[in-house]
Amino acid sequence: MILDNGSRVKIKDKSPPGHIRTPKYIRGKVGIIERCVGIFKNPEQLAYSLNANEYGLYRVRFKMTELWDDYTEGQNDTLDAEVFAHWIEEIKNAA
Amino acid sequence: MRKDRGPEHRWHDMGGLEAGSINNDSHDFAIWEKRVDALLTLSTKKGLFTVDGLRRVLEDMGEEAFETMSYYERWVSSINQNLIEAGIYSLDELGEKMAEVKARGETYGEAQEDKT
Numbered sequence: 001m002i003l004d005n006g007s008r009v010k011i012k013d014k015s016p017p018g019h020i021r022t023p024k025y026i027r028g029k030v031g032i033i034e035r036c037v038g039i040f041k042n043p044e045q046l047a048y049s050l051n052a053n054e055y056g057l058y059r060v061r062f063k064m065t066e067l068w069d070d071y072t073e074g075q076n077d078t079l080d081a082e083v084f085a086h087w088i089e090e091i092k093n094a095a
Numbered sequence: 096m097r098k099d100r101g102p103e104h105r106w107h108d109m110g111g112l113e114a115g116s117i118n119n120d121s122h123d124f125a126i127w128e129k130r131v132d133a134l135l136t137l138s139t140k141k142g143l144f145t146v147d148g149l150r151r152v153l154e155d156m157g158e159e160a161f162e163t164m165s166y167y168e169r170w171v172s173s174i175n176q177n178l179i180e181a182g183i184y185s186l187d188e189l190g191e192k193m194a195e196v197k198a199r200g201e202t203y204g205e206a207q208e209d210k211t
Contacts (some may be wrong), residue, residue: 015104023108024103026109043145043147047145047148
């Protein structure tokens with residue numbers, strides 16, 4: 001999966017019990033692909049000494065108001081988080 | 096104290112929680128702490144396990160360990176767990192080595208004494 005800069009994406013809202021690299025506060029949230037920062041072995045497999053797949057790691061930009069219901073500071077403030085491709089769903093624009 | 100919020104939001108996933116003030120005092124490390132740090136570097140450079148394995152075990156140790164053990168005490172526990180899982184030494188060998196080291200004395204000073 002290749003995600004273009006600027007794509008609207010949603011972080012998968014799943015919680016398998018184990019070593020996962022996507023924090024709770026961004027799961028299920030919508031953001032924009034800021035850039036791909038590289039291709040890396042999946043740490044969620046490396047953590048168990050398994051042969052790891054390689055995935056793109058994307059910097060995803062979220063509005064703070066998307067992440068925190070009670071956010072009262074700058075309404076245009078953003079937060080960047082780095083998320084592996086297997087946690088990301090692209091939101092297709094309606095034609 | 097925060098309690099585990101269940102498998103969908105594990106204890107170590109602290110983003111967004113009240114953190115309190117941060118202690119910015121600098122501090123030195125004890126020799127054993129530097130050795131633990133070196134052990135991780137050696138282990139990962141040799142490909143025995145990865146820093147992801149270190150983190151997995153730290154997380155699985157739970158919040159109680161986070162609050163009762165120091166940073167490098169948690170690291171050495173995790174490194175040991177990973178080395179056991181990787182088959183680098185057995186529990187039997189570990190037990191024997193621990194007994195051998197303990198017999199040298201309780202402190203570095205005692206361990207240096209000539210016991211012959």
